[in-house]
Each structure stands twice: as structure tokens, then as C-alpha cells.
Amino acid sequence: MTAYLEVQGVNKRFGGLQALQDCSFTVGQGRITCLVGPNGAGKTTIFNAITGALRPDSGHVAFRGAALSGLSTQAIVRAGIARSFQNLRLYAELTVLDNVASAIPGQFGEEPLGALFRPFRTAAGQRRTRAAAMDTLAHVGLADRAGTHVRNLSYGEQKLLCIARVLATGAKLLLLDEPTSGLSGAALEAVLGLLRRLRDEGRTQLIVEHNTRVVMAVADEVLFLHQGHLMAQGTPAAITTDPALAEIYFGGVL
């Protein structure tokens, strides 16, 4: 069986810093894989390498058996991988609905000529897009906030919207960068619920996560990254109870 996503021997150097060092791992289809590790372990860098935002110095990434090397970010999204950002990067001056609608692929009139010279077809397409965006919003539980501007959303709602935007691209593999950071209580539960539901629908997720309780609650598989290198891979229980890893993870602090 080939892995759903395969990262093989990826290296990346920024000046004097080796951000990724012979980094290799696989992600299984339909599972939630959590990526953990201390700050600066290269978690976000590996996201950038997978999505084409960053070109690795060496090594390769394959998705469903096909190599992604050299593909543009756009092509990678089309292939079925989309990401969210740790610092959200929502469009603050746009409505919630437009944030989601803007990510829907294949819209008519998304270039000037169609928009200006086929206005009716554009408008019809626009209606379909809106309906699809509403479905996605309903899916994450933000349907009643569709017309609001992003800056008026609570932080938890913004986190949900980030996931909605990733879903709207139609991606099969979701790369979520700290989807629960800064959340607690009901807002945290809402996001966790959504993550599980998405897994049940068959979407594969690779999640950067710091919170051990969250990892325990949702992860099927945990990858431990340290200094740009995969230290360990295993079940949540196995990873979180490994004293050596805990020493690395908390070493600097405790």
C-alpha cells in the first residue's frame, strides 16, 4: 500500500539554520495525524514545503503516489491539499460568506473578461458559489454569521472560518496549523467536534498541535518533530508518555 501523503528526506536551510533535516514521514488516508514538537522544530516549514510555498533543498513529497515537487501552490491546491494558517490570515474587510466563497474553485467570472462580458453567466455562477459557500458554513456551524464582517467574529468563530475556507477549496487533505490554539470551553469543543466529523466524512487531516489534551482527544497518529527531523511516530498514548520526548519538549522550560 502506498502512503496517502509521503514526505521523503526533505532538507531546507535558511542561512545558518537547518530548518528541516532529512525529514521523512507518511500520513495515512482518512486519519487525523498530529504534528507535535517544540517551537522551531520545523512544523510550519514542513507545511510550506508540502504546499509549494517553499522549495526544499532536497528530498521529495508525494501525494496519492504522485510527486508534488516543482508544482505551484495553485496546482497543489487543485491536486487536493489545502492549508490554514497559524495567524489565521482571514480577509478582515470581507464578509464571512465572501471569505469562504473566495476559496471555491472553478468559478465563472473569476477573471476580468468573463466578469465584464458575460455578466449573466457570472451572476448565475455567483449564485451557485454562494449556495456552496453557505453549505460549507453550515457544515462548520457558522451559517447564521454569513453576512458578518470577519472583524466582528469571536476568536472561536474565526478559527472555524479558517477551517471552512480550507474545506471550500475541496481539498481531501487538510493541513491545519494550530486550529485550536487560544481556545477553551465551548469554542474548543466546537472545533474538536468539527475535526472528528471531518474525519468521519473521510477527509484526511495533518494538524500542528501544541495542546496534549487535544492531541489525545482527536489524533489517530502522532508525529514528533525535533530540529527539523522526525524523532518518533506512534499512537498518542505512546508519544505523550515517552519521557525522552517530554524532556525535549519541555526541557527548555522546566
Added chain:
Amino acid sequence: MRDHEADTTGLAPIFSRRLLGGLLLAASASRAARAADPIRLGAVLPLTGPSAATGTQQQRGLQFAMTRFNAAGGLAGRPIEILFEDNQAKPDQSVLAFNKLADLNKVPVIFSGYSGPTLAMAPLASRRKILLVNGAAQADRLATASLYLINTLPVIKDEVAVLARYLVETGKKRAAILFQNDAAGTTGRDDFIEAYTKLGGAVLGQEQSSFSQTDFRPALLKLNSLQPEALFVMLSDGLSALAEQAQQMKQDYLVCGTSFFADPLAMRHPGAVGWIHTQLRVKAPPEIAEAFQKQTGTEMEFFGSQYFNAGSIIFRTVGRLLDAHKEVTGESVRAELFAIRDFNELIPTSFKTNTASMQVDVVRIEDGMDVFVKSYTSE
């Protein structure tokens, strides 16, 4: 003097006033115009922005002429009033101002300056039969831009031809050019090159100064290095800065120019001693210059005297029309101007074509005074 209508302060009143004005005009057409009605003329000049120094001098020249005519009883008993509009030397603002004066104030004559704005207004002058009087711009194209465009001083070509002749006659056959990069400056430069090389002179090099800039040092340094016998200067402003900077460099070439060399401050500068320039023969008695200074607070220089002359020519023409009980329109003023043909105001001026011809002298600057050298007549 009133700068503009007092009774309009917003957009809405324009329309009601326009309507009212139209009605009144129709009603009063049969009656003879009341004697005290002022004769209104327009002027579109750059009164703000980088060209304002020139524009305000032009304004003062016109105001001075107006004051003198009004003090002498006006035109057939009617006072003259000039409505000044600011165009910032921009063509689009000039067109707006022209239409405004034509529509709201029904002026028969509009004074203008600057080649660009004048060229932009010229087609409107033809279409609306309003006489456009240009008292300073000298670009050659103005000579043929419109039948309704009158240039009260010769185009630059005439002056420059005289200067070129004088230089060659006195054995100065290697010249460099310092010009202002605008319509007047580039026209003067091109005309000079044409006239000078035709007479056997050689132009060694040319440098520009962007308008209203007073740092001439880089350009002077470069031109100095070419070792010319004469430096032809085509600047309308910043001459005293030029005198100072040229003096600093202690070069031995002859600095020469056109009647633009008329800034009293610059002429008194020690650096300007020995410069020569062409001069339209002015017969200004000293009391006129004194009266000008008294009224305006500044000395009378090139633009002041030119617009005083232009204003006087037009006032004289309009006065003749009124004395003969003729209607004052752009057409009638134009016809009367050519009927009079020879004017003897501040500067003796005659109109064989749209463009005046004048006597051109070559003069040398000594101790702030122009000393006569030689005389020519422009064609």
C-alpha cells in the same frame, strides 16, 4: 479693484444668476447701455502654483493699465473692470475659466499668458468669437493658432534672429545655450539654433533648467567646460540667481538673452554687468515706472510692462468703439484693432498680422541700466 463678482457665493446662485442675467440682457438690449456700466474684460493667468511669479506680474501690469485708464475717466465714461481667473498654467483649468468668463460674464476680450494654456483656449476663441490677447507667450505656433488670437509682442523667433545676427556680426561664432524646459524656452532654443547656424555660428552644447528652479550650477559647469564665446540664456525667471552663480564661476564668455532679461533685481546684480540682450523698445518715462512701483509695491519688469502695454492697446481699441457707439464684441474689437494698426502706448506696436511687430534693440547691461548698442526691426 474688485477681484470678482460679489453676489455669488455658491453653485446654486450661478444658475439663477445666469437665468436672471440672460433675461436682463434681453430686456436691456433695446435700451442704450447705462453710462456707468463697467466694461468687463477677462484674464486667465497662472496666479498660483510654480508659475505664479510670472502670472502675478502680468496681473499687476493689467491692473496698472486699468487704474490709469479709469483715473483718466474710463472708456467713454465707463470704468474698466478686469475679471481675473487663475489657471495654474494648466490647460484644462484654462478651458474652464475661458468658458466661465464667456458664459457668465459675457466678456468680449480675454487676456492670457503662457503658451500651453493659450493654445488650449485658441480653438474656443475661434468658435465663440472672443478675442484672446496674449501679452507674453512667445511660442511660434501662437502666430497661427487662431484668427481670434492676438499676440501683442513678437514671437520669439524675431528677437532671437536679431540676437543671432548681432553675435555673428561681433565675431562670436561659438555659443552654448541654457534654456528653461518649457514651451517658450524650447522654442527659443530651437529658433536660436536655426538662426545662428544659418549665419555660420556653431552651437557647442545646450543644457536645461527645469522651470522655477534656481540651481544652475551643474548646467553652468558643463557649459563652461565647452568654452563657448557666448552663452545664450532662455530663462524667464531666476536671473538674479543665475547672475550670482555665473559670477562665482568667473567665466569670460558673453551672456546674452532676449527681452526676458528684464528683472530689475537681476540687472542690478554685479554678476550681470556686461550681459547683452535684445529689448523691445520701451518708451517708458521714469514716472510710469515709479507710479507702477507705488501702486503694486514691486518694480516693473518684463511681464509688467508687456501687460501694461497689452492692456493699454485693448483699452484704447475698446474706447474707440464706444466713442463711435459701436457694440463691443470680440469681432468688433478685432476689426477695430486692425483698423488702428499702429499703437503708441508704452511700447510702439503695430499689427500687420495677428502678431505685433516692434522695434528690437540690442542693449548691454551696465550698473543696472540698459545701454543702447544697436537697433533692428522685427518682421
Added chain:
Amino acid sequence: MLLLQLLVNGLVTGCALAVVSFSFSLVYSTTRVFHVVHAGLYTLAGYGAWSLERAGIPAWWGLVVLPLVCAGLGALVQLWLYAPLEQRRATHLVMLIASLGLLAVVQNAIAAVYTPNILQFTDPWRARTVALGGVVLTAVQVATVVLSLVVFGLTLLLTRRTLLGKRIRAVASNPFLAEITRLRPGRTYVAVMALASALVAVPGVLVGMDLGLQPYGGTTVLLTGTVAVIAGGIGSLGGAFLLSVIITVLQNLSLLVMPGQWSVGITFLVFVLFMLLRPRGLFARAG
């Protein structure tokens, strides 16, 4: 020979421009306002000195008096215009337009009071010349170089060694953090505006004495200065200084190879290409 003369001339002009640019840089890197009124204060300083000369006070007194006057005016601009706009959360573009409006007020007020004619100083010491190895400089030109370097040195000392300098750097790097740590960015802004306005009065007076005055003349100087600020790297006073000198020297030297009417255009073409190669300027502060 010509090369040397043009080079020296460019250096002199560049020093005056440099003070305009690094003082603008001080304001811009701290408050982020594209403070075009700076050009108005520059011009105003020259006219102030001219008035002093008219009143019988030697014009060089202007170098003492006008920095103080301009400092006060600069502080008022911050207090009465920029601070209220900031409170209304105006965007940078809105601040720029308001600043342009004030510049129009200042320039036209000068034109209304002094007439738009070019004014020259008359004091004879200005034009006294010094010959240095074939290059002739006037007393004012020499003074321009010396004083520009002096004020630049003083400003560097001030921003590196004093408490105010530390505050300026703290506020410039993170106004929000400065706010919550009670550094009171508002007060620092006023201080910066006063300082920068005092600085810009120095070349304002000197260049006015050297080349004459005109109400609308400061705009071009400031715009060339801002190019130096940004090409030098925002926040780098040395970069602004160096780039000002480089730009004017290049403009001067370009006369050796091309006619002057193209020199401005070509200088800026070089600049555009440079920005494409080094999109963050020459000496951008890290981070």
C-alpha cells in the same frame, strides 16, 4: 576637471538634501505619516531668515531662530492635525491627503504674504568665494556642508545615546507595545516632529540663502529626499544621508554623458531598477 567640479557641486547639494531626508526619515519611521508639510516648513524657514535680514538682523541668526520656530510649528502639526486624525483611525492615505492640504495652506500663505517672486538674500558674505583645488565654492556652500554634517552627527548622538532616542526607537519598532508599556507614543511623536522640524529649518535657511526662495520650491526637494529615505532603507538615518548624496552626485555627473533634460528621468530609472534588485532598500533595519 569638470568631473571634479560636478562631483563637489553634487556633494554640496546632497548634504543639504540629506538633512531634509534624514529628518523626514525620523518622522516617517516613527509616526508612519507621509509628512509632506515638511516641505512647507523647509520653505518657511528660508522666508523667515529673509524677513530677519530685511529687519536688519544678519541672516545667519536665522540658523538659530528658525529651528526653534519650526520646532514649535512641527509640534503643533502633530498635536492639531496628525494626532486627531490618528484618533479617528485614519488610514495612511487619508493622513497623506490631509498633509497635502496643509502643505497647500502653508505654501499659498507664503505666496500671499511674500508674493510668488523669487527672493534673493543680499548679505554680501554669502557670495564670498573660496577656491579649493580648482573648485570654487561660496561661503554658504561651505557652511551648508559643515552644518549638515554637524546636525547629522548631533542627531545620531541624540538617537543613540539619549533617553529620547531610546523612546523613539521603541515607539518606531512597535507603537502598540509602547502604548501598553506606558511609553506614551503620543508624546514621543510630538518630540520627533519638533526635532525633525528644527532640523529641516537648517537646510531651509542655507539653501534659501544660496539659491533664493520661492513659495512652491520645497516640494521637489522633499520628494527627492523621500526617494533617498526609502532607497536607503526606512529607519536608517545613515542610509538616507548617503543616498541623498548619491542621488544628487549622480544627477550632477550624469551631465557628463547626457543632456540635462534626461538626467532626472534617467536617475529615477536607475532608482526603479535598483528597487527591483533590492526591494527593501540599501540599509533596511532588520526585522
Added chain:
Amino acid sequence: MDYFYSYATLAAIYVVLGLSTNLLVGIVGIFSVSQAAIFGVGAYVTGYCLVNEVVGFVPAMLLSALACLLVNVVVTLPALRVSGDYFVVTSFGIQLLATAVFTNWTGATGGASGLPGVPPASLLGTELVEAWQNLALALGLMALCCLLFHLLLRSPYGRLLRAVREDELAVAASGKGVLRAKVGAAALAGVFGGVGGSLYAVFLSFVDPSSFDLNGSVLLLTMVVVGGARTLLGSVIGPFLLLALPQVLTMVEIPTTAAAAARQGLYGALLIAFMVFRPQGLAGEKL
């Protein structure tokens, strides 16, 4: 009536140009200060074609649009590499370069003296000489451009452009092409600029560099900001208001020879007031 017509015609032309600026600066957030240069290219292409009888008015306007499309795409390309303040000065350099070309490429542009005698527009064999005909043409094209702008704003492309303004990285991560979106917007803004420039040339019958300098670009930006950035209504209100202001101000009685300067000062003061009391513009989105 010609006065009112010429005012309205000029305002309608500036609306078209304002749409171009609003699209680039307001919607996409590319802070260009060289829009007057694009406008100039449009005016010169039409002027050159008509003066030299190369083609008729309609093809000349199309040529202007095409030329501006290409030029605007080229001059906006640096925005892909240089951002923020750094792009502003790059764009400023482009504007100065353009002014130098307009002033000195005498063969094509007539140089500083400009191109006089541009014949009036002609449609279907009729020359549009009368003021009302010019107004009708300008209003017609303005309405067409407004319609296009409106369609654009509500289309997915409009949404994409706004998203690009907010966060380019997020747009790219959603699988959309940022480069293509920006190039498309620059092309469209260029077409608007070309149409506006073309109208300007035939309306004024005279084209010279003074209308297309940095002040021209600043005027366009001011119109957009005062009217209200990012909205169609704002781009319409701005030009009509700002062109009317100086006209209304000439009605204010100021009894000195410095009246014109005083009025310009008053104009500046009004700009400040607009910015202080309505920073989002008269018809802008609440920020």
C-alpha cells in the same frame, strides 16, 4: 451653458480616470502614484494619431486603451516584487520618468510646447464640435465605465481582487493566482486610463506635459479618497466635487492681489477638513 458643460465634461473624464485609480489603489491595494502618467499616455496616443491623421477617433481611442493597458501592466509589475512604501517610491520614480519622456521626446509628444490642434472627436462621420456633444460623449463613456466597474465589483473577480488586497498569501493558499489577478486589474485600470486620456485630448484639443505630472496623480488620488475609496459612488462624487470646489471658491470675494493664493490655501484647508471629519470619504466604506 458651455461653462457648465465643460465643467461636467471634465468631471466625467476624471470619473473614468478616478475609476482606474480606485481599482488599482482602492480595490487591489496597489498604491500607485503614477496614474497620471498612464492618463498621459492615453492622451498622447490619441493626440498623436489625430494630429498626424494616422487613424480616426474611434480607432485612436482603442489604440490609447491598448497602449495604456500594456504600459500599466508593465509599470505595475514591480508591485509583484516591491511592496508597501517601497512600491510607492518606485511608482513615484516611474511618474518622474514619464514626465521626462513627455517633456523631452519632442518628435512624438511635441515636447514642452505640447501637441496643439488635436481635432475634435468624430463619431459616424460627425465631428463633435459643440460643447453638449462633447458632454454627451464623455457622459456616455463614463456611464459605460461605471457599469463595467460595477459588474467587476460584484463578480467573483472583484471578490478575488479584494481578497488579494487583504492577504496575498491566503489567496495563494486557496489555489488562486495572485499574479494573474493583479495583472488583470492593472490591464483594466490601464484601459480606463486610456479611454479617459483619449477623451481629454479631443476635449481640450491640446495635450501638454503639465496635466500628467505628479500633481496630476496626486489629484486623482485625492479625488478617490475624498469621494470614498473602494466604491463606485465615491469615484463619481470625488471628481465632480473637487473640480467644482475651485470654481465655487472663485465666487468668494477676496479683495487683494493675493486672492488666488488665498483661494488655493482655502482649498487646502477644505481638504484637511474633509479628512478630519470624514476620513473614509464621502461615500466610502466605513473602515
